[in-house]
Amino acid sequence: MIVSAIAFYVFAAMAVAAGFMVIAARNPVHSVLFLILAFFNAAALFILMGAEFIALILVIVYVGAVAVLFLFVVMMLDIDFSELRQGFLQYLPIGGLVGFILALELIFVGVAWVITPEAASVASSPVVADVANTRALGQVLYTQYVYLFQAAGLILLVAMIGAIVLTLRHRVDIKRQVIAHQVGRKRHEGVELKDVKPGQGL
Known part of the structure; x- marks a missing residue:
């Protein structure tokens, strides 16, 4: 119990520190x-809670x-980040307001959990010890929601095909792959033997 508590505080502190450095680091x-x-x-915290499937999906x-x-994307794009940071102060009041509201909500949730801890136990579902987390999720996903799961996969497939079609441009100066030519290619068309004399180059 003590080891799990220490691991929780270590992982939580590292997650908070890393989240702060995401917005504080100057280099993108x-x-x-x-x-x-x-x-x-965050994945380690999910593993400590017994939600190994969510942890693996997160990773x-x-x-x-x-x-x-x-x-x-950040490494490939040539963006002048110093120019983007020039308008930081004009968005500071709105960002501070949003952060203040979010902090109030977190404080409200924490205080409500401390005052009425029985509310969390009532809302939580019973833990089934005989079935693992991943197996239980798979049983529900592939039985009750199998059609919705297949529909989501079909939507992602259509989106992928649409993205390929939109980005595929037919230009004269670009070599295109012809499968029939590659399959029908003979050995003598791609391999040429050269009789190189000693001490001479090609």
Whole structure:
């Protein structure tokens, strides 16, 4: 119990510190790296709570895809970040107001949880010890919501095809892949033997 409590405080402190460094770092690449660190610590917190499926999804989807995509985009784009930071002060009052409201909501939730802890126990669902978290989620997802799951996959497939069609441009100066030519290519068309004499180049 003490080890889990220590691990919780360590991971929570690291997640909060990494989240702060995401917005405090001057280098955008460092901000993305701190974001990846925050995701890893959040996944560790999910594992401590017994939600290993959500932890794995967080690592696979957000760290393995989204955060890495952010990193490549930030590294490839030539953006003058000093020019973007010039208008920071004009958005500071709105950002401070939103942060203040969010802090009030978090304080309200914390105070309500301390005053009436039985509300959390009533709202929580009973824990089934015989079925693992991932297995229970899979049973519900592939039985009751299988059609919605397939519909979501179909929508993502259509979106992927649409993105490919929109970005695929037919230009004369670009070589295009022709599968029939590649499959029908003979060995003598791609390999040429050269008789190179000793001491001579091609």
